[in-house]
Amino acid sequence: MALFTQLIGAGRPDVVFLHGLFGRGKNWAGIAKTLAEHDHASVLFDLPNHGRSHWSETFDYGAMADEVADELRLKLGSAARVTLVGHSMGGKVAMLLALQHPELVRSLVVVDIAPDISYQVRTSVPLVKAMRGLDLATLTSRGEAEKQLAVDVDDPAVRLFLLQNLKHLRTPGDRNGWQWELNLGLLGDHLDEVAAWPDVDGASYPGPTLWVAGAESPYILPEHQPRMRRLFPQVRLVTIAGAGHWVHADAPEALSAELLAFLAAT
Structure with a gap:
């Protein structure tokens, strides 16, 4: 069953947004509209069990990553190469998608989440x-x-x-x-499964990766950096002042500026 998506901007999409727990794609509409003013078209996903997408019987990050990858191939073709932006739960889906389907991901943005158990x-x-x-x-x-x-x-x-x-x-x-x-x-x-991070068996994603932390958020800690750098060797960490876990809601202008700079560089 197809996932619900929303297109913002004109032309072939080059950015994909994945929302967090209890969210939906339209949470990123404001930032996507800012990107559209700079000639970037975005696809906003409702992930399974959220918004207007289908419900499942289990919670499985790997399955969600595969499902988003299948939808990208369906909508954009086998030559799809997008900048994938994921926040919180969606950030874990995005990381797994980049690790499992690197051919689809030109660059990766992980917003306020780490590849580890998120006790928060x-x-x-x-x-x-x-x-x-x-x-x-x-x-x-x-x-x-x-x-x-x-x-x-x-x-x-x-x-x-x-x-x-x-x-x-x-x-x-x-x-x-x-x-x-x-x-x-x-x-x-299944909040424990939402908090978890699966075993990725030494995989790594070689593309450019922007790791965004909210300065007031506890989700990204110094002890997370070694694993993040093993999985994503080209990672660069930036911290958004005054932002908590919902960085895109707390500091949309600062986050949009970081995304535009990253898109221009990659």
Whole structure:
């Protein structure tokens, strides 16, 4: 089953964006539009179990990387050579895709994630609890949903981020209804797999790699650098001041500038 994608910009796409946990491709639309102003067309993916893409029965980084690779070949042909940008969970998918399908990847950008166990993913446990706690059968408005989430989720920005996945629909019998547009059951039950990093058996990706860290984020640590450099020998680490884990939301202008410079150089 094909993954849902959105094209931003004109011409043959040369940039691909992969979002993080509980996200969707459109989270990168603002930065993609900035790139389009500089003649770069982008494809934004909804990864499996997120957004408008299909749900699966298991969580498997390798399978997700293969699925994105198949979709790139389908849409862009066997000669596809893109700059692959992945954030958090999507960054792990991007790293694996570059390692497993290097012929598709001209260059790689990994945003605020490392090729290691991401223990910080456990902070998503209360978010999952809050989303599961919504009584969708009796919910009357998105505002009510936000009010209920606020009991467990203090940050308004995080609440809005989660609520992008709440879809209003009409159910049989002409009754209003709500549903999550993400596979909350699978993702919530498999956070350890989301946090994990698979064994890649000594593989390496030889192409240019930009590794972007949020200065206020704990996801990239000094002890991650040796493995990152073994897997991606051409890696260059940059740190975005004032940004936390969601670098693209916290510092879009700074991140866009780094991406444009990297695209120009590669």
